[in-house]
Amino acid sequence: MTGGEARLDDLLRELAPQVIGVLTRRFGDFTLAEDAVQEALLAAATQWPRDGTPDNPRGWLIQVAYRRMVEQVRNEQARRNREELAARREPDDRQWAAPADLDLAAERDDTLILLFLCCHPALSPASAVALTLRAVAGLTTAEIAHAFLVPETTMAQRISRAKQRIKGSGVPFRMPDAQDRSRRLEAVLRVLYLIFNEGHTSSAGPRLHRVELAAEAIRLARALHAALPRDSEVAGLLALLLLTEARSPARTGPSGELISLAEQDRGRWDAAAIAEGVALVTAALPRGPVGPYQLQAAIAAVHDEAPTAEQTDWPQILALYGVLERVAPGPVVALNRAVATAMVHGPAAGLEALAALDGDPRMAGHHRLHSARAHLYEMLGDRDRAVEHYRAAAGRTTSLPEQRYLQLRAARLATGVEPARLGP
Incomplete structure (x- = not known):
């Protein structure tokens, strides 16, 4: 393009x-x-x-x-x-x-009204999110399918059925009342989260960062926070997006190559976005109830406030992932907790935790599982297995920057040329 x-x-x-x-x-x-x-x-x-x-x-x-x-x-x-x-x-x-x-x-x-319309209670949460990603964010069916870890044909059918349900509902085009809004809010937050994720790390194609999608998710999250300033999870989501996006200036090198978190120049991070995100989550957590977006924002804040990668408070991150796994269990949370376990208790403990995901059809064979396993084998000093899993991960991702990054790490290990520093 x-x-x-x-x-x-x-x-x-x-x-x-x-x-x-x-x-x-x-x-x-x-x-x-x-x-x-x-x-x-x-x-x-x-x-x-x-x-x-x-x-x-x-x-x-x-x-x-x-x-x-x-x-x-x-x-x-x-x-x-x-x-x-x-x-x-x-x-x-x-x-x-x-x-x-x-x-x-x-x-x-009327984008915010459209967002709530697509998250109509007549739809299942998964269908509401899919429809909103299509109508509000403009993602393709393939991109949405990747976000949900389902086949593209399945997602196309889900979106079509969702549109027909909206058509048959007769719902007026206006912001829902307080009771109706609370029923739709979980799906609204989920869709903003997925829009941002697709923007922050594109699931396919030559670009790692789709700035317009990440910016649109943050814009909508700000609008939602302005409408619901006392909602702790709305504040938590906005904080999470800001704290994550703050690292974007340092995520790629001069040629667009991916740079791991541990290797990034933290002086290039957006200090104003970090300060805003930390303030939001600090104010939201005591209000309760504590939800998954606040917890993820707290984890992001720990990363962002560490002066160097070596000074990251991994025990605190591991504890937060333990709470998050109880509040909102899922394979991605389990994967990230396994990596945090490795950083606290060693790579062997992390690999043991990852083994539990092999039986989960949503993650078995997924490139992120292979990538995490490769990092942990590299930390353990098992180069052959690390190279095997880096190559497997590269073969499964459809993001070209991620693919090149994984191939490069495999090549460096295979030839005995060490990367500058290993990061999770």
């Missing part, structure tokens, strides 16, 4: 949820709005590189998607012979040039 194509892709991803919000507000039909906006995005991707980006790209997308929406409504009404509905909802062609309410809607950013 060229620089111009990447910038266009970023712009369209940023504008898509805003345009969906405008059309959903006007027509009251999320499913048709999402379909119309996808067609408008395709038209933009074809026309803008040829004709130039319009002065008002958001307005252009709104107008093109609006026309597509009108066509879809007409076609559906014609097929079902619903004359009464058509008379009520179909706009006069003469009003198309500048509908007053459309212009007013164009001034609003």
Whole structure:
């Protein structure tokens, strides 16, 4: 992808949820709005590189998607012979040039409302997250499937069913009331977390860091925190995103190569983001109840506040992972706890903890399990097994920067040239 194509892709991803919000507000039909906006995005991707980006790209997308929406409504009404509905909802062609309410809607950013709409209680949490990643973040079905560790075909079916449930729910396009909002909040937090993860470490392709996705997740988390300032888990999530993203300037070298946490130049970390994140999680933890995002933020804060990798308080991190595993058990938490165990009790103890994940179908054979095992074998001094697992991890990841990093570590060990420093 060229620089111009990447910038266009970023712009369209940023504008898509805003345009969906405008059309959903006007027509009251999320499913048709999402379909119309996808067609408008395709038209933009074809026309803008040829004709130039319009002065008002958001307005252009709104107008093109609006026309597509009108066509879809007409076609559906014609097929079902619903004359009464058509008379009520179909706009006069003469009003198309500048509908007053459309212009007013164009001034609003309804992304947060769209986020809660996609996390409707009629959907399972997994379906709500998947749909929001598609409509709000603009991730592809393949990217979402990777985040959920399921096949792409399974995810495509899940998203399609979720859209149909939203269509049949008749839910109005507005922020839910307090009771309804609390039921949807867990899925909202989960989707922001996954959007950020895909931005911070892209699951596929040549880029390690998709800045636009990470920034969008942080923007939405800030908006959510402004709306719910006393919610400890909302504050915990925002803190976690800030503390993690603060390290991004030091995560890659001059050629885009991945640099491990232990080898990063901590002077390049974003001190202001770290201070904000630490303040957020410090204020949130005493309020309770303590949830997984606050605990992950606390772990990130311990990493970020360590002056050097050697001064990291690994016993505190291990204790926090123990609490996190009780609050929100899962294979990724277990993997990270195993690494922390290795840093406190030695690599053999860490490898023993990792062995329990071999029977988990969500992680068995996953590149992160092989990568963690390779690091621990390297710490143990078993070069042959470390090389074996580095190569296995490289063969399973679809992220090119991660693949190159793993291949390089394997090559260094195989040839006897040691890396500068080993990090978890």
